[in-house]
Structures are given as C-alpha cells and as structure tokens.
Amino acid sequence: MVLDASSEVESRAVRPLIHKLERFGPLAEPERDLLTRLAAEASLVAPRTDLAHEGEIPNCLFVFLEGMACRYKVRSSGARQILAYLVPGDFCDVDVGLLTRRDHAISTLSSCRVARIELDTLQDLLVNQPSLIRAMRRATLVDDATAREWLVNVGSRSAIERIAHLFLELLLRLRAIGLTRGDSYDLPVSQLDLAETTGLSTVHVNRTLQDLKRQGLIELRSRLLTIRNVPRLVTLSGFNPRYLSLETVGLP
Amino acid sequence: MVLDASSEVESRAVRPLIHKLERFGPLAEPERDLLTRLAAEASLVAPRTDLAHEGEIPNCLFVFLEGMACRYKVRSSGARQILAYLVPGDFCDVDVGLLTRRDHAISTLSSCRVARIELDTLQDLLVNQPSLIRAMRRATLVDDATAREWLVNVGSRSAIERIAHLFLELLLRLRAIGLTRGDSYDLPVSQLDLAETTGLSTVHVNRTLQDLKRQGLIELRSRLLTIRNVPRLVTLSGFNPRYLSLETVGLP
DNA sequence: CGAACTTTTGATATCACTCAAGGGACGTGG
DNA sequence: CCACGTCCCTTGAGTGATATCAAAAGTTCG
Secondary structure, three states, rough: OOOOHHHHHHHOOHHHHHHHHOOOOOOOOHHHHHHHHHHHOOOOHHHHHHHOOOOOOOOEEEEEOOEEEEEEEEEEOOOEEEEEEEOOOOOEOOHHOOOOOOOOOOOOOEEEEEEEEEHHHHHHHHHHHHHHHHHHHHHHHHHHHHHHHHHHHHHOOHHHHHHHHHHHHHHHHHHOOOOOOOOOEEEOOHHHHHHHHHOOOHHHHHHHHHHHHHOOOOOEEEEEEEOOOOHHHHHHHHHOOOOOOOOOOOOO | OOOOOHHHHHHHHHHHHHHHHOOOOOOHHHEEEHHHHHHHHHHEEOOOEEEOOOOOOOOOOEEEEEEEEEEEEEEOOOEEEEEEOOOOOOOOOHHHHOOOOOOOOOOOOEEEEEEEEHHHHHHHHHHHHHHHHHHHHHHHHHHHHHHHHHHHHHHOOOOHHHHHHHHHHHHHHHHOOOOOOOOEEOOOOOOHHHHHHHOOOOOHHHHHHHHHHHOOEEEEOOOEEEEEOOOHHHHHHHOOHHHHOOOOOOOO
C-alpha cells in the first residue's frame, strides 16, 4: 500500500497518541487502525483559535495530534486562567457525553492538528472498545493528577518555582511522546500565556525568566526552550515526576 | 421492618448521597437499597485522620456520609495544599481500580462517617449497575469542574475573593444536600485549613475573615458560618455557580 | 488546672503587581 | 524596499498585597 505525501503526515501524526495510550497497556491491531483512520480526518487549526466555548453543550471529543493547546477560563474581570496544556496525544473528556454544558473553553496556543470524535462514534467506542476506553480513562486520571499538581503550583510555589516546575513537566510529557531533543523542546507560547498559566503578571514572568537564564538553568530563544541544568531545576522547584505516571521516561 | 436506633442513623446518613446522585437521573429501588446497605457498614473516623496516603496503591473507593474531609498534597518543604473538600454524598475516584499509586492523600477535617467500597464490589458495580456508575461519573465531572474553579481561585483572585468564593461554593454544595439552615452552615475547619486551601498565610486568612465580618458579609463563630449578604459576596468574589451543576438549588 | 491548639495582634519585610514607556520582530501594503 | 501596525518582550520606578516573625490571648479538653 502506497501512501501519498499528505497521508504520510497524518499517519506520523498519530504516533504520539498511540505511544501514549500504549503506556497503559498494548493496543490491538484494529484499535491502532481505528486511531490511524481517526488521524486521517484531523484538521489543521490556526493559533489562538477556540475549539470549544464555555457554556456550550459539547458534541465531540478532541484529540490533539500536533501543536500545543490549552483549557482556560475567563473571569468576569477579563482575567484569563489557563487550566491545562494539551500536547500531542492528549484528548479532552471521554465522558463528554455526560456533560450538560462546558465549564471552560478550549483553545489552541500554536497551530495544531486536531481530530474530532463525534458523540455517536464515541458512544460506539464505549460499548465496543473497552480496552481502548480503559486506556483513555487511565490517561484522564493522569490529566486529573496534573491538574492537582498545578493547584499546588499556583497555591504554594514562588514565581521561579512555578515556572521551573511547568518547564520540567512539559519536558517529561513531551519526551514521553518523542517531541524533545535532549533537554530541548518547542514551547510555542507567549510570556502572556505563561503568566496566565502560572497566575503571575507578564512583567514578573519576564523577570523570572531572565533570572532562570542568568542562573544558567535554561535558555529560551524564539520559542525553543533548552533546560541547561535539569537536576538543579528539579531541586529548585521541588519537582516530583510521579504524578505524571511516566516511570519509563525518567529524569537523567 | 423495625430499625433500631443505630441503623436509623445509618439510613439517615445515606440521604445526601442518594440526593446527590438523583440529581443526575433517578435511581432504581435496588440501587437505593444497595447504597443503603453500603451506608450501614460505614464507620466513624476521628478528625484529622488520614484515610489514604500519597504513594499508596489504592484498594477501595471512599464514600463520605457525614462530616468534612479533604484531598491534599504535601510538598517536600512541608507545606500542605488542600486540593478539594469532600462533603456528605461525595466519593473518591470511581476509576480507582485503574490507578497504580495515589498522587495525593485523603484526610478527614472534622469527624466523619465514611463508607468504603472494596475494589471487587466496585468491579461488580461497573458491570452490573451501569446507571449508578453513570450517575457517579457525572458527579466526578462536577468534582473536576470544581477543581478547575479552585485553580482559578488561587491563580487569579485576591485573598478576600478567594475566601468569599470558597464560602459560597460550600453554601451551595451543602444546601444541595440539605445541610444548611438559611445561609448558615457548619464549617468544621481551622483557619490553618483555610490557609492551606486558599494558598494564603494563616495570619492573612485571619485578617481577611475580620475584614469580611467588618463589612457585614459574614459571621463566623465556633465553626458556624453565616453568610449575611449573599448577593454582595457573589459580586465581590465574581462567583458564578454554573460549574457546580446545581441549577435546582440556586442563589436567592 | 495545665498542655496543646487556635485565634488574634503588632511590627517589619518582600515578593510580585501596576503603570508607563521604549525597543525589537514580523508581516502587510504601498 | 520602505513605512507602518501589531504583537511581544524588556526595563524602570513606585506601590501594594501578602508573608514572616514573635508573642499574647482565647479555647478545648483531658
């Protein structure tokens, strides 16, 4: 079977997802085929595009194959709080069908490749692909644990610790799906995004990044982040990777 | 059938749970019986007792029938962050069987009545009580939404807003299970607990509470909280109850 | 009645915010 | 290819909200 150029891209794009789900148990051939077919129907979405709005009645599950996206809420004051980062292999809300209205919005940060699973299809999976669904539920439990760690982050860490912790989390999550080179990875987000993630002002994020650079802990230029000293960053932020359930990836 | 005094207490204790689950669809008689039998085996747990520890391999699901408990994490520095409050009718982790290790601990705040569902039993429910499990999953989605709102709380609200928001959330959650009298409810937590919940220091919590009292917004004496002016507290904290999915309860 | 915990107060320190403005970088259109 | 707009990043100065430290006062409970 010969693949043309565009379907090659699509079949490559599904790898992070399969990679991720197989951490929770092997997938059968039909399941992998199913996911590959899914990826073939994914579409490209521009940066800063809302995929789902707060208050909306949800009608599909999103699967992220490329790029970076986020969940967020906006307060009546206009302040935005980013609640989670979505990286390739991540998806939103297996139990979306049980939801009446969304309590938060979902938006791309960079340009993204995103697949959608309609409610009908999902209903079918729930009945006929129990092992796939089980893997997805496990992945959701990790997402929940990550949300809790974020609460610890903004609730009890200093500015420099928050940012260091976030950078280490992303290092491990991206490494787990093969999207790092050494201790470097693409971080296609602005300092405003980081501020809205960590509950800091943009000015303070800027100064804290400079601090991290001055200490020789990171490099960050044109949206490429390099962690220069992982162990010191781990110590600084009190990072304990257990919540990510990524034993196989590990820190150097 | 005659109930003795102690089983009367137990059958009363299950009401919040049934109340809560029935918000997501009616329960069949056998399901209610099942829950009532469950409650009959609940035990009393002293205040400040850990029910589950971080790092542990979980072996049961907890169901809270009376009192107040919490999820929390402790940082290596010793700082504790409370992640969620558990009130009567709440339970922990339907998918607990898929978990390898707990990423956080669970502890009582006040004395509590707690039932346990062993993994075997839960496995059975998952197969044989789909509508009960569906109701429980819906409840879990609300818990997730609540966790997100807490992230907004500590990430972007001021001290007074955080505390006001927390008090309103608890007012609605407790009202939904019939544990308020007017705008008053038992809040069996110390100011240290509130500090660890909101990411503030105890001293600042104390001063912020005084501020709320001085403004005539709340009264708080011997662990009984009365909200004196709900509308003003709503405005102050930017409280939007939608995330709780409690349309039926409402704010005055 | 004493020990342990919790709440309260005062004084001081600091981390992070706000406001304001300047300096890239990048894309678009003339 | 330059001019211009729009983001985004950076810097400075001043302020403010919240933390820390220390100790007193109140509460609970054996």
